[in-house]
Amino acid sequence: MTTATITPPAVPEAIESYTVTLMIRRFNPEVDAEPHWQDFDVELYATDRVLDALHKIKWEQDGTLSFRRSCAHGICGSDAMRINGRNRLACKTLIKDLDITKPVYVEAIKGLPLEKDLIVDMEPFFESFKAVQPFLVSQQAPKDGKERIQTVAQRERFDDTTKCILCAACTSSCPVFWTDGQYFGPAAIVNAHRFIFDSRDDNAAVRLDILNDEEGVWRCRTTFNCTEACPRGIQVTQAIAEVKQAMMRGKP
């Protein structure tokens, strides 16, 4: 009994960690004329995210590394960046899903003015968002003075486009937006779609008119980069196609 049942002490198994090389496109407007790549080696677990890698660099290696992040859990939409050539949220990209035998390339999103390292000026992006009136406009008072009632099917109609977190991953993945910064961009159209197809809203015609512009939905060339980039899985190109169709019908 004494010998047979001896079990090894419960030592938690050491979790394997990996040295991951990150190539980060750095830019300091006070010193650099051009952005340049800098590499960092970071010790990470498979379950760590790219955001954890950036934190380790900033906290342990180089405090000057600048990037935006707020909630760090895929809701605030602050840390959209180009990871290995694709727009992703750093907080939703796990190390185990990347090929760490090669360096992981991290750079700022494209098409918006670069301010520092991974930070871009989001103002043009939000200007387009504001321009489509992303708020409920209703001419009639709610029935019995309380709620504006909607059926399940009516709510379902625009459910996909309510998920947007305004991270700009879609807009800055769009080849049209890269070359023509005046284009409203996928995110603004998604947020217009959210209200155009809302049965409680009365301003669809105005929004369709705004987007029936030279720089509106007709700029879309259906490259589907936005749909691939969206961290919320919104079918962005489909939403844009639906807005195009609404425009041709003249009503949602």
Add this chain to the structure above:
Amino acid sequence: MPQQTAGTPTYQQKTTSRRPAGTLYRGREGMWSWVLHRITGVAIFFFLLVHILDTALVRVSPEAYNAVIGQYQTPIMGLGETALVAAIVFHAFNGIRIILIDFWNAKYQKVMFYVVIGLWVVTMLAFVPRHLTNVFNH
């Protein structure tokens, strides 16, 4: 995190890569179909431009027209015609794909892209051998 791994990451000061430009955006089927559509579209435009000019030449002088058309019979032009047909066939099939995306359903865009490639391959397999025999045997 074990102390020995946390404490000493290899720290490199300003090891600047020689590649200052950003990486190429790694779009998927949709982006590459658009790139091909644009390239073939521009190529077809320039062909049409030249084609209108050489056809208009017959109004200037039939001899000059014949001389120019005679140049088109060379094998190099024959290969160029192959490229032209390849571009037009892709542009045509992908154009149908884009119409279907806009008016039918965007969900099947990837499948449709491979269907376009498949139809393109089939069309070219039917065209190229026959065309090249004509070009190099006559």
